[in-house]
Amino acid sequence: MRLLRTICLLVLPVSALAQHPLTFFTRAEATSIKNDLARYPLLTSSFKAMKQETDAMIVKEISVPFPKDPAGGFTHDRHKSNYMLMFNSGVLYNLTGDVKYANWVRKMLLKYAALNPALPKHPQATSSSPGRLFWQALNDANWLVYTGMAYDLIYNTIPATDKKTIEEGAFKPEVDFLTKDLKTWFNLIHNHGVWACAGVGIVGIATNNKDYVDMALYGTDKNGKGGFLSQMENLFSPDGYYTEGPYYVRYAILPYYLFANALNHARPGLKIFQHRDRVLQKALVAGLQQTNIDGRFFPLNDALKEKDYTSNELVTAIGIAWDVYGQDRGWLAVAKRQNRVILNKGGASIAAAMVREKSANLTFPYKTVEYGDGANGREGGVSLLRNGANEDLTSLIYKYTSHGLSHGHFDKLNINLFDKGNEVLTDYGSVRFVGIEQKYGGRYLSENDAYAAQTIAHNTLVVDETSHFGGNEKRGERYHSDKVYSSIANPALQVVIAKEENAYDNVKMLRSVYMLQLASGRKFIVDIFNVNSPETHQYDLPFHYEGQLIHTSFRYEPYTNQQRPLGNKNGYQFLWKEAEARVFDTTVQFTFLNNRSYYSISSWVPDSATLIFARTGANDPQFNLRHEPAFILRKRAASNLFINVIEIHGKYDPVMEFSMNAYPSVQRIEVSQNDKEYTIATIMIDGKRLMITQSNSVFEKDRVHSAGGVQWNGPFNVTFDGKNLN
């Protein structure tokens, strides 16, 4: 039997053998990996896991059911596992030479060839881009990517008649549907578009169809307005920031890398990995910088908070990047957590490196970094301010990007704080239970747009209980915030100043974030938020936090016996009002405990303000929301200055039962000047003065300023106990 299989292979014409595979790896690459399989433990275990799973499945009857269910349902999951299984089988055929894997793929492809031509629109389709095998076209594109590679991987084993059947039956209807019926969608500059191009392009390479590949590269009209190259030009900034944010770069990086990898073999002349000054390398690095030390992606825009860099997408991207971009030790730390590699040249090489670096303490090199947004990098951006090493890392995310397409949130000038691996000032992420059929088929839930995307769900200013840009995505897409200045070279004093002047009519916002560490080791974030308007407004500045309230410096009225929502629209209706306080001319403080650290927010209150404790969960009839607390500062004014100092302090150990430095060291906040020109604030810390003088209108680096008896260079000056910190 084994002999017969071998003969089958040998009688195929040599030319066909030479041309395929090309998409995932080449024949030479496969041979080299084969030789390494037993050599490097991580490669061995990755191979064995794939083989074991595949062997268990391919003995079962092939199931290609008529599409019926939404995500999480039987037919959805079956088609999803089918394409992964076909791809894995194709890889295994090349690595083992066992033709049973190839035959199994061929048989399944023939079933798809029978099913696909007559498929109607999916019965569960609700999106504007409905699918055929799945409820949305995006999943059909996923299917094309992996099924295309599977076909290519076993191409040399398929009789010519079957090839025709498969190419015309399984692939053509799907490609036609995406490129004709959904032409507009196919040409969109959006993560769906990347998947669609990758799918059609990979199938093109697998089926030797130049037309498909050209449409994939340059759009259906082959004019470069749509297509993969345009996706590479327009969705990334020059430094690799992906406009939809870290959660979606995690998703989009897969088709980018898989299609680029296939093009690298099939059209080496394109030099796709060098394209745009290696933008795909930058994208990967930027994506990884936008993670917490536990590997989870920062939950900006629509984002599932559980998603981390051990996901299949990142395993694949790193396996490809390692080979084409050279070995990056930071990626090795990621690969170690992933604990598996893809079975290509890069994966084998990572597995070899892991043996060399066996006892090394691999950590990902998180650093302070800023990314511009937009194709030209000048549509706002995001600053990641970092301080501390390894488990003690503090990361402040200051977001002043453009809207971020359809998954963007109305969160101009938002800040988030991670510390010691914990999310401290939080972003709700998205309201979605991906893959869970009972929760609307795993799709985004209505509370996603109604709450999670709204401004009140973020740590930034809400004017008159309406969201930025009136919560209108199209209006939001037209504008972006702007960084006006930043200084990030000194880890003990990192400053970013950004402005937003379009989110509300006649309201200008300037938020200055100072992240500093004093000689005592204590870390502070001084958040100076200036808002100016000719008319009186209600200004709400929320701090969504994770943790247990420990202490407040002020008395409040708790709603102990009855709770009502905070408002009735724009996300406010999802917050229960738990307590309220009215405070006058003071510095208010509240301390909470998150895991084993204390955090205090000290807020300057001139005149009067209302303070609100709120919690998500109101107006949630389906129990779709988590119940998370927020502290909201509310002011009525035309113009207003918010100064909040977020202090990281102390240590709590419930096992050893000790509590250290549980009290904030900030004592008082005073403002001696605040106008269009300058803000001068003094923060008393353990009896010493932290003084911040800041220009509000002139941000040139070398300009000399003089105010409040202080003279300084550049937009800001910080002194502590009389000594300059700049």
Add this chain to the structure above:
Amino acid sequence: MRLLRTICLLVLPVSALAQHPLTFFTRAEATSIKNDLARYPLLTSSFKAMKQETDAMIVKEISVPFPKDPAGGFTHDRHKSNYMLMFNSGVLYNLTGDVKYANWVRKMLLKYAALNPALPKHPQATSSSPGRLFWQALNDANWLVYTGMAYDLIYNTIPATDKKTIEEGAFKPEVDFLTKDLKTWFNLIHNHGVWACAGVGIVGIATNNKDYVDMALYGTDKNGKGGFLSQMENLFSPDGYYTEGPYYVRYAILPYYLFANALNHARPGLKIFQHRDRVLQKALVAGLQQTNIDGRFFPLNDALKEKDYTSNELVTAIGIAWDVYGQDRGWLAVAKRQNRVILNKGGASIAAAMVREKSANLTFPYKTVEYGDGANGREGGVSLLRNGANEDLTSLIYKYTSHGLSHGHFDKLNINLFDKGNEVLTDYGSVRFVGIEQKYGGRYLSENDAYAAQTIAHNTLVVDETSHFGGNEKRGERYHSDKVYSSIANPALQVVIAKEENAYDNVKMLRSVYMLQLASGRKFIVDIFNVNSPETHQYDLPFHYEGQLIHTSFRYEPYTNQQRPLGNKNGYQFLWKEAEARVFDTTVQFTFLNNRSYYSISSWVPDSATLIFARTGANDPQFNLRHEPAFILRKRAASNLFINVIEIHGKYDPVMEFSMNAYPSVQRIEVSQNDKEYTIATIMIDGKRLMITQSNSVFEKDRVHSAGGVQWNGPFNVTFDGKNLN
């Protein structure tokens, strides 16, 4: 200088050198450990950590402040760290021979000798047993335990006049206070009493004071009614269950082991470790069995949920037990997580074993086990039903104990479920932030008694919105539940039946818990709760769960725009009512997701019932409560049968985005007979019948029953798809 120190030691009389130290270790033991210090990595690192910490502290000025603050405050924490530092310094003196450690302890002891005689009652004292150095006498007893050992460890270096000063100034006032002023408290059978006896006894051994040791052993009147031996007789059942529950055995095991260890050296004739058929060994084993796979103690009674077996108490107990009871490989798994050892013979031996077992996969041998409660083991008890290995372990805790002294909760016939390391059906634990000064000095908060101890906070029956025994501790102490039958030999079918007939007047409860695993691998808990009364009552059966609500089979009215507490007393006032449903003649189901598994509760509803979704957090003006969900079944009836099937199913992976078996396989519950004699229930599972026939009055093992067309032996019979599972 070093020479001078050595001479100092040598000129002390030989007899004194021979007698001390005795409490923590002997001189010979110290010498042997000294030789091992560099030999075993875990011993080396434990020694280095202690030395580093101590070296950093003893160069600072000695601070013995006048007591002022509650727990978490400066003076509290200072005295607490002082006694640990003195003990550690004493150990280091013996292991390094460096007299600086001894001198430092002596100096501090002299400061205590000056402070203690004139101390008034602590200004923050609020308990019935106030302390002097601390707010409560319990902490003063802790001080005596460690300070007594410290004194003993450096005894040989202290000039005679200083000895007199320290014994009369530092120790005598404290011992007198505990044994005279707080005589009743000292003689109490309670964890406080164990600490008090250990403190006075260890000081007695350290100061060669027979009177102290005798009071510690036999009570202040030396008649054996109080004292350590009585504590050993009365607080444990014969199989080692500690009546206050796992959280407090974790605490009490320390003075038990430390004093027993000292007695083992000082009064070997007592054979204290063999006492009562090695009850201290059994106590340690039982304490460890009452943990989750992450090492956390089951949160029965007043319990901090974070507390796990890496705490100092367990490190100490295992370090002593390892030597006196022989090497237990299960303890090694625990020691590995603890990642440190105490610096005695046992600790050194564990460190040596760790080298031998370096590459072994050490796991604690969790098993199904039942413990009786009470000195005779016949005051009810607890069953821990287990199924599965390692990370896949399922643990059901069925509690039918006595009240458990002052930290007991009103939770007769309560069940809790842990699965795959997660708490699934939860116990609130205690409302307390131990060690955090801002939260009432780290003491138990008012919500502890008002909510956490009440019946509604547990997964057991509440009659007419009042707690068991009217929430009266004294009444609760008079009674205990009783197990009437159990069968735990077959992991696929474990059954425990227990009854409670005193918690409410004229109400009899019989709860039968079946934990079973079918051939498909799915695990189910069938919970048959029979309640009988001549009068009509409101019966509430809550299931407090951890997780995200995924689906309900029934329609409910959600309180989306206004929330009110569920009731106004006995704990009900702390629950917000989130939703309510009225259901008729049906099987209702609700599914939630906890971490990466699905759980469904299917409930039989004959006639009608009210279903309530509630959440803790109402009437909590200080924000002391966590916000956790509960599902409550409410029936109005004289007698009622609740049948609930808790099913563990499926798998969810948000990183890989798959969801498997998200639906329960239970379809319907039917009851064909329910009366004083028998309950016969049928549960339809994927189209097959699971049939449980149970006697409600005759529990002898070999009795033959016949009902509903079935004939069987013993109290119950279970068939699935026509085949017997017994």
